[in-house]
Amino acid sequence: MVSTEEDGSVEEKENNNKKRTKSAIAVAWLTFYNIAMTAGWLVLAMAMMRFYLQKGTHKGLYKSIARTLKFFQTIALIEVVHCAIGIVRTSVIVTGVQVCSRIFMVWFITNSIKQIQNEESVILFLFVWTFTEITRYSFYTFNLLNHLPYFIKWARYNMFIIMYPLGVAGELLTIYTALPYVRKTGMFSMRLPNKYNISFDYYYFLTIVMLSYIPLFPQLYFHMLRQRRKVLLGEIIVEKDE
Numbered sequence: 523m524v525s526t527e528e529d530g531s532v533e534e535k536e537n538n539n540k541k542r543t544k545s546a547i548a549v550a551w552l553t554f555y556n557i558a559m560t561a562g563w564l565v566l567a568m569a570m571m572r573f574y575l576q577k578g579t580h581k582g583l584y585k586s587i588a589r590t591l592k593f594f595q596t597i598a599l600i601e602v603v604h605c606a607i608g609i610v611r612t613s614v615i616v617t618g619v620q621v622c623s624r625i626f627m628v629w630f631i632t633n634s635i636k637q638i639q640n641e642e643s644v645i646l647f648l649f650v651w652t653f654t655e656i657t658r659y660s661f662y663t664f665n666l667l668n669h670l671p672y673f674i675k676w677a678r679y680n681m682f683i684i685m686y687p688l689g690v691a692g693e694l695l696t697i698y699t700a701l702p703y704v705r706k707t708g709m710f711s712m713r714l715p716n717k718y719n720i721s722f723d724y725y726y727f728l729t730i731v732m733l734s735y736i737p738l739f740p741q742l743y744f745h746m747l748r749q750r751r752k753v754l755l756g757e758i759i760v761e762k763d764e
């Protein structure tokens with residue numbers, strides 16, 4: 523009996539130790555990840571500023587930063603894994619939609635259609651993404667280190683009110699500008715007859731993507747408004763399972 527109780531408490535202690543070690547590893551990893559991502563987006567911000575100051579135009583800016591942008595935006599897929607394994611308390615779906623729509627913008631729109639790379643709308647979403655990500659990753663970093671300056675917290679939960687619609691406007695305008703090129707070239711499309719007997723029209727797909735912002739974007743925006751009320755105003759919000 524004594525020995526069972528002792529075994530139990532040893533097991534419990536071991537479990538608690540494991541839990542502590544796991545969360546220490548998770549915190550260490552998240553701190554490293556957030557510092558790396560803050561640095562990556564800062565490098566992007568500086569590269570964009572330097573380009574504009576040197577050339578005096580936004581033409582060619584996307585091409586000059588494309589590799590770095592693709593790298594850091596694609597790496598953000600790790601955030602979906604963070605949610606899935608439960609080391610951050612965020613919905614997989616909300617994060618998945620946010621990250622996948624960005625990756626889609628980068629790889630399947632801006633990177634694939636050279637003719638639109640110099641559009642002002644591309645600069646608009648690049649500026650908005652960069653500002654938002656520097657704020658967001660530095661917020662997570664300082665928060666993990668328990669030294670969060672109030673202005674970063676304020677910026678994280680206020681700037682999105684303007685930045686989110688601006689970013690969406692930049693993204694939608696860019697896709698809209700791409701539509702004529704997609705129709706003309708028939709890129710990423712499959713017409714019948716073909717050996718797979720499959721038909722896919724990228725032009726219509728992009729139209730559906732644009733329309734899908736109507737139901738999806740408000741959900742992300744209201745999620746952030748709820749987070750804002752929780753963090754800045756201390757409201758207790760009971761979330762439905764997302």
Ligand SMILES: CCCCCCCCCCCCC[C@@H](O)CC(=O)SCCNC(=O)CCNC(=O)[C@H](O)C(C)(C)COP(=O)(O)OP(=O)(O)OC[C@H]1O[C@@H](n2cnc3c(N)ncnc32)[C@H](O)[C@@H]1OP(=O)(O)O
Nearest residue numbers: 610611612617620623626654662682685686689738739749
């Ligand atoms: C295949 C084709 C797909 C096409 C789909 C088309 C539909 C697209 C519709 C969507 C449009 C999106 C457009 C978008 O790209 C435009 C822009 O981004 S514009 C720029 C403005 N954007 C923003 O402001 C972004 C706001 N969004 C976010 O911040 C996040 O992405 C989001 C997941 C939406 C919300 O973040 P989260 O739920 O994580 O909120 P919190 O930041 O408050 O964090 C909650 C808790 O989790 C902890 N956490 C999260 N991540 C980390 C991390 N990396 N490290 C450490 N901790 C983390 C955080 O601290 C909180 O913890 P706690 O509650 O304990 O304090």
